[in-house]
Every structure is written in C-alpha cells, then in structure tokens.
Amino acid sequence: xxxxxxxxxxxxxxxxxxxxxxxWAITVLEAxxxxxxxxxxxxxxxxxxxxxxxxxxxxxxxxxxxSLENMSLCHAVFFCxxxxxxxxxxxxxxxxxxxxxxxxxEE
Numbered sequence: 001x002x003x004x005x006x007x008x009x010x011x012x013x014x015x016x017x018x019x020x021x022x023x024w025a026i027t028v029l030e031a032x033x034x035x036x037x038x039x040x041x042x043x044x045x046x047x048x049x050x051x052x053x054x055x056x057x058x059x060x061x062x063x064x065x066x067s068l069e070n071m072s073l074c075h076a077v078f079f080c081x082x083x084x085x086x087x088x089x090x091x092x093x094x095x096x097x098x099x100x101x102x103x104x105x106e107e
Contacts (some may be wrong), residue, residue, distance in 0.1 A: 004076040004104070005067075007093065009086035021080055025106075029078055032104075037073050055097035064088045068095055076102035 006025040010018050022035050024038050044050060046066075048059070056062045067088070071077060077096045083089035 001035045002033065002075040003073055004029045004078055004102075005037040005070055005074050006078040006080060007067075007083055007086075009082040009087045009089055011086060014104055025079075027079055028085075029104075032083040034076065037070050054079060057087075060088065063090060071095060071101070072101075074101060076089050076104055078104040079106065081106045 003095075006022070007023050008018070008025065013021075022040065029036055046063070051059055051062060070082065071092065077092060079089060079093060083093065093103070
C-alpha cells in the first residue's frame with residue numbers, strides 16, 4: 001500500500017481548525033487508497049518543556065526536521081490550501097519535488 005502524509009499551514013489557525021483540516025485530509029487520502037503517515041507530533045517528547053530541556057533552540061525547525069524524516073516513509077504528500085504561505089510547507093514541497101514524491105493538492 002502506498003503511504004502519504006499531508007502538509008498543512010497552522011499559523012493563525014485555532015486548534016479546532018487544525019484538527020478539522022487534519023481529519024479531512026486523512027479522509028481524502030484514505031479514500032484514494034493511501035496509508036497515512038501521521039505528522040502531528042503531540043507526544044511528551046515534543047512538549048515545549050522537554051524540547052527546551054534537550055536544548056532545542058529553534059522549535060519550529062525541530063518539528064520540520066521530524067516531518068521531513070516522516071516524509072522519507074512516503075510515496076506522496078498532500079498539500080492543504082494555503083501551503084504556499086507557510087514556510088514549513090514550502091520547504092516540505094521543495095523536498096517532495098527534489099526527491100520525486102507524488103505531490104497532491106487540495107482543490
């Protein structure tokens with residue numbers, strides 16, 4: 001089975017908006033036959049306190065690095081609306097292009 005992840009802008013969005021978009025993207029990808037590689041990093045390892053304790057200075061960069069690691073498990077990446085305005089999404093898009101992943105877009 002092919003695997004896919006999604007890239008979604010989160011800045012300026014409420015937690016409810018982020019979760020709703022995430023759930024919708026999962027539904028879309030599963031309907032297309034993809035197994036989802038989940039990219040929300042919500043376990044305790046990624047808490048603000050633990051990241052600071054580990055010496056992480058650039059927390060968004062840490063999340064991006066983990067996202068790119070998860071991208072290595074994927075055949076495709078689905079980009080949610082607004083990805084062009086989100087720095088992390090643009091970097092994920094460039095990586096997906098450079099490494100030949102299938103790129104899907106929210107219409």
